[in-house]
Amino acid sequence: MKIRLVKNGLFTPVDHIEDTLAPPPEGFYWIDADLEDLIVLQPLFGMHDLAVEDCLNEEEQRPKIEVYESHYFIVINSIRFDDEEIFLRALNIFLGRHYIITVTQQKINELRSLKPVLWEQEVNHPDRFLYHLVDLVVDNYFLVGDRIEARIEKLEEDILMHTKKSHLTEIIGLRSEILWLKKVLGPQKEVIATLNKKELKLIDHQLQKYFSDIYENAVKIAETFETYRDLMGNLREAYQSSLAGRANEIMRVFTALTTIFMPLTFITGIYGMNFDYIPGLHVHGASYVLLGFMLLVGFGMFYIFRKKDWL
Structure with missing residues (x-):
């Protein structure tokens, strides 16, 4: 578990978790935790039992936002594509007035990419931290989408040049991954819409307007993967035509x-x-x-x- 005081985008390590219970004079606390750390964090920050249970029991969670009295529990999925399979990594976020807690089971690249953004934007509040984190997660879907599109184009070229039986396995596998991912994009889009429209006291009203840009990107991503699904169907027809x-x-x-x-x-x-x-x-x-x-x-x-x- 890593504890940092974030003030104007600058990080100051904090040695004792008890120091984060009271709001700092300026800035907020970022606690980057593993699943095992929830045993310590739950009683200190009053985390709801259901939220903790979701973190511990589900490797691939459905994106959602749950509003509790003292904090929000938000789940979004980070995406990774290794040219063989699409992986989703659950990013669990507990948002409070003077703190934000990120809980992950695997390493999330967006958390590492977030640090220079916080420094550049001089972030001083946890809700702005949340905004930039969600923005990075959604932007990464575009990068993965570009790689999937490149793979589809290469697969199409290979099929037209020299059809192999292994191509059908690749088509079926990639199409299944895209369909599975498309089911996840719907709930994640709803979470971002909630952050954009619903009145949330822990998120600044002016900041909520910025979530509308992220929501538009989420809609574009959903439409893009819908297109990829159609392309995979066309690719299968091309494979069958090539075989014939x-x-x-x-x-x-x-x-x-x-x-x-x-x-x-x-x-x-x-x-x-x-x-x-x-x-x-x-x-x-x-x-x-x-x-x-x-x-x-x-x-x-x-x-x-x-x-x-x-x-």
Whole structure:
């Protein structure tokens, strides 16, 4: 657990958690905690049992905001994409008048990226801390969306160039990830809408207007992933069309080869009959002439098929 006094964007370490119970003369306290630290924090800050239970029992929580008498409990999901799978990391936030507590089970990149923003903006209140944190989380969805779009484009190019069976597995897997993520975006959008519109005494009225920009970005993200879902459907159709085209191409080759060998089989069939007199049967070197004629017929038909663009 790390305890800091944040004053005008500057950080001052605090050694004892008891020092954070009373409001500081200026600034606010930021407590960056792990799940194990809730045992100590709950009785000190009067955290609601249900909020603590949500932090401890659910790895992937549904985004929500719960208003209690002395604090708010907010859950938002940070996103990470490693080109194989989309991961959501629950970011639990307890917002009070003179403090903000962030509780995470895994490392959240946005918390590390937040420090220079707080310093640059000279943040001096916990509600502004919350605003910049939510803003970073939402902006990261755009970055992940760009990477997903790049992967879709590469997958489409690979399918058009050379279709593989593994491509179908990638399409199904990525589409499932996008559908799952799309279900999460709805509740998260509602949380941001609440921060924007609902009267919340722990958030400054003027600051609430800024949450409207974040809400617009959340709406754009939801629409973007809706587009990605449609693209994955188109990609699957392209995969199936490519497979069908490849199968037709193979059948064209086999049909052409069968057609080429039909006259050769006819010729060899004649000389396989049990007749005493067949033209050229006893002529010296006739077999070589016959083989040459068969090759000429085969190459001639191949040339005609290529000229007509049948091969």
